[in-house]
Amino acid sequence: MRIGAYKVWLAGLGVVMAAGFCSYLRQLDSGLGITGLSRDVTWGLYIAQFTFLVGVAASAVMVVLPYYLHDCKSFARITVLGEFLAIAAVVMCMLFILVDLGQPTRVLNVLLYPSPRSVMFWDVLVLSGYLVLNILIAFVSLRAEREEVRTPGWLRPVILLSIPWAVGIHTVTAFLYNGLAARPLWLTALMAPRFLASAFASGPALLILLCMIMARTTKKPAPRAALDKLAVIVTYAMAITVFFLLMEIFTAFYSQVPGSTASWTYMLGGLEGHRGLAPWIWCSMLLAAASLVVLLVPRYRHRPELLAAGCGMVFLSVWLDKGIGLIVPAFVPSPLGQITDYAPSLPEILISLGIWAVGALIVTVLFRKTLDSR
Amino acid sequence: MNVTRQDFLRLSGLTFLSLAARRLAEAVLPTRWGMAIDTAKCLGEAHCGQCIAACHQVHNVPDLPDPRHQIRWIWKDSFAHVFEEQIDEYSPLRAAPAMVLCNHCDNPPCTRVCPTQATWKRADGIVEMDYHRCIGCRYCIAACPYGSRSFNWQNPRPYIRQPNPEFPTRTKGVVEKCNFCSERLAAGKQPACVEACPEKALVFGNLADPQSPVRQLLASRRHMLRKPELGTRPQVFYIL
Numbered sequence: 001m002r003i004g005a006y007k008v009w010l011a012g013l014g015v016v017m018a019a020g021f022c023s024y025l026r027q028l029d030s031g032l033g034i035t036g037l038s039r040d041v042t043w044g045l046y047i048a049q050f051t052f053l054v055g056v057a058a059s060a061v062m063v064v065l066p067y068y069l070h071d072c073k074s075f076a077r078i079t080v081l082g083e084f085l086a087i088a089a090v091v092m093c094m095l096f097i098l099v100d101l102g103q104p105t106r107v108l109n110v111l112l113y114p115s116p117r118s119v120m121f122w123d124v125l126v127l128s129g130y131l132v133l134n135i136l137i138a139f140v141s142l143r144a145e146r147e148e149v150r151t152p153g154w155l156r157p158v159i160l161l162s163i164p165w166a167v168g169i170h171t172v173t174a175f176l177y178n179g180l181a182a183r184p185l186w187l188t189a190l191m192a193p194r195f196l197a198s199a200f201a202s203g204p205a206l207l208i209l210l211c212m213i214m215a216r217t218t219k220k221p222a223p224r225a226a227l228d229k230l231a232v233i234v235t236y237a238m239a240i241t242v243f244f245l246l247m248e249i250f251t252a253f254y255s256q257v258p259g260s261t262a263s264w265t266y267m268l269g270g271l272e273g274h275r276g277l278a279p280w281i282w283c284s285m286l287l288a289a290a291s292l293v294v295l296l297v298p299r300y301r302h303r304p305e306l307l308a309a310g311c312g313m314v315f316l317s318v319w320l321d322k323g324i325g326l327i328v329p330a331f332v333p334s335p336l337g338q339i340t341d342y343a344p345s346l347p348e349i350l351i352s353l354g355i356w357a358v359g360a361l362i363v364t365v366l367f368r369k370t371l372d373s374r
Numbered sequence: 375m376n377v378t379r380q381d382f383l384r385l386s387g388l389t390f391l392s393l394a395a396r397r398l399a400e401a402v403l404p405t406r407w408g409m410a411i412d413t414a415k416c417l418g419e420a421h422c423g424q425c426i427a428a429c430h431q432v433h434n435v436p437d438l439p440d441p442r443h444q445i446r447w448i449w450k451d452s453f454a455h456v457f458e459e460q461i462d463e464y465s466p467l468r469a470a471p472a473m474v475l476c477n478h479c480d481n482p483p484c485t486r487v488c489p490t491q492a493t494w495k496r497a498d499g500i501v502e503m504d505y506h507r508c509i510g511c512r513y514c515i516a517a518c519p520y521g522s523r524s525f526n527w528q529n530p531r532p533y534i535r536q537p538n539p540e541f542p543t544r545t546k547g548v549v550e551k552c553n554f555c556s557e558r559l560a561a562g563k564q565p566a567c568v569e570a571c572p573e574k575a576l577v578f579g580n581l582a583d584p585q586s587p588v589r590q591l592l593a594s595r596r597h598m599l600r601k602p603e604l605g606t607r608p609q610v611f612y613i614l
Contacts, residue, residue, distance in 0.1 A: 030528060030529075030546075031526065031527055031528040031529060031546035031547055032510075032525075032527050032546075032547065033440075033443055033527035033528040033546075037527070038442035038443065038527075039441070039442055039443065039444055039524065039525070040442075040521070042512045042515045042516065042525060043512060043516060097511075100511070100512075101509050101510050101511055101547070102508075102509070102510020102511075102512070102525065102526065102546065102547025102548055102549075103508065103509050103510045103545075103547040103548060104509075106490075106507070106508075106509045106510075107509055109489075109490040109492070109507055109509055110489045110490055110509070112490075113490045113491045113492075113507065115488060115489050115490060115491050117486050117487075118486070118487050118488055118489040118513070119487065120487065120489040120511065120513055121489045124489070176513075179487075180483065180487070180516060180517050181483060181519060181604045181605070181606075182483060182516065182517055182518055182519035182520075182604070183516065258458075258459070330516075331516075334521055335518070335519055335520050335521035336451055336455045336456065336474070336520075336521045337454075337455040337458055338455075340442070
């Protein structure tokens with residue numbers, strides 16, 4: 001029965017991937033015009049998903065750091081899961097960048113003509129490096145565990161390197177945006193700290209949910225002690241995320257500097273009757289507030305079903321914040337004062353779902369791999 | 375063809391000398407292309423669009439029906455939009471049209487962010503594009519504070535009215551923008567928009583030469599720049 005359900009799940013992912021792939025072939029053929037993007041809003045769903053997923057990838061450090069630096073024994077079972085989640089997230093990041101390119105066949109130009117002045121060049125380097133680090137660490141330590149031998153000594157410096165590297169990938173990704181004088185919404189030194197805080201909330205929240213799902217499907221007990229510790233990390237990271245968000249809103253509205261106030265007004269209330277984003281942003285804020293109520297009270301947090309609900313709300317809230325609130329409003333109004341609404345098109349949504357299915361497949365296969373070893 | 379060793383050395387020597395001479399000329403007489411737009415003259419002909427038509431014809435800029443996908447090298451917008459921070463509600467210029475094109479910034483943010491050096495600033499100040507190297511990431515569009523860059527959301531070729539075989543057409547998926555007519559400058563001609571303007575409202579020339587008409591004009595008339603506070607140092611000046 002369990003095998004049957006697993007096969008149905010894989011088949012379902014296959015269908016979603018196939019739909020995404022077909023849509024991508026259409027996009028390759030007719031160009032990015034089949035997305036909802038336009039002259040004025042030139043980045044949308046793809047780049048937003050990329051940004052969100054860099055956060056999920058970086059958040060592996062929230063299990064790696066306590067386990068390897070603070071010898072937090074309860075994380076022994078989930079550290080490798082965190083690294084596997086990071087691998088899936090980085091692969092998804094790369095796919096989202098690839099589908100966003102107008103000329104994907106020329107992507108190697110980034111390496112053929114290295115441009116150290118471009119943050120995107122560095123982002124490609126740090127993301128690829130992070131993928132290699134996590135593949136190396138996860139597979140070598142899993143093998144050592146399976147063969148019941150100590151992890152090789154050379155792995156420890158690699159693990160230590162992966163810790164600042166994780167912070168680095170999300171910092172460099174923030175620099176992609178906050179180094180641009182043209183976009184007042186992004187021109188804030190709080191961008192990287194905000195990215196890291198929201199990443200350390202949403203990534204571990206997803207990991208908790210995945211561990212719970214894995215425990216349910218394999219009928220094995222969930223690693224309670226580890227999940228409780230992770231829940232504390234999610235709670236405080238989310239509190240800091242909300243705090244940072246309020247800082248941005250205060251600065252934009254109290255200073256009344258037109259540039260950033262305009263984008264925030266567009267997000268929260270709408271500009272000149274264009275209020276397509278507002279419901280999503282308010283939804284994100286309500287979810288953030290509700291998740292904090294659930295997570296900050298230990299009595300609630302310790303109940304598995306409430307923990308799951310809290311983590312689900314954190315994940316959704318940050319996904320809406322980074323996936324909808326971060327990228328598009330920076331292009332509204334345009335440098336020439338145009339207000340252009342953006343909504344992803346159907347092929348664009350299918351391609352994005354296809355990439356999420358690839359990520360889900362990688363997580364499924366890799367997480368299953370950890371079961372064989374026990 | 376027989377080339378003796380002596381001929382070869384002579385030819386090589388001449389080549390190096392001419393290269394060095396060119397470098398020297400560039401150092402002594404630098405070129406810095408720039409443009410001054412005499413807005414009063416431009417306003418005289420409210421419905422004129424000859425500069426736009428000339429530019430877009432010469433450069434094979436497509437005429438796309440969907441406004442969301444339009445490509446623009448030079449176009450007209452209102453002063454209120456172009457100088458949002460500098461035009462107040464009582465200004466007589468508010469609704470007046472202003473020509474908009476790439477500013478060919480002295481400190482261009484677009485070239486800084488390009489991950490493949492598909493766009494770069496030449497020694498003469500022109501911000502140039504290589505359509506064959508561009509990967510279409512649109513980072514330059516995000517970085518441009520003036521909205522001067524366009525992306526090919528679809529294949530532009532079916533929408534080019536009268537293709538000009540002298541200038542390359544573009545493919546889908548690459549960024550393009552005004553090139554200050556670098557191809558015409560190389561042939562000793564003025565930019566197409568400058569030549570087409572019936573009012574002679576566009577003055578193009580070498581900003582590094584104090585005697586050039588454009589410098590004389592800038593020295594004698596009040597002018598403004600788009601978003602000077604961003605430090606991009608635009609090289610397109612609007613004369614009031």
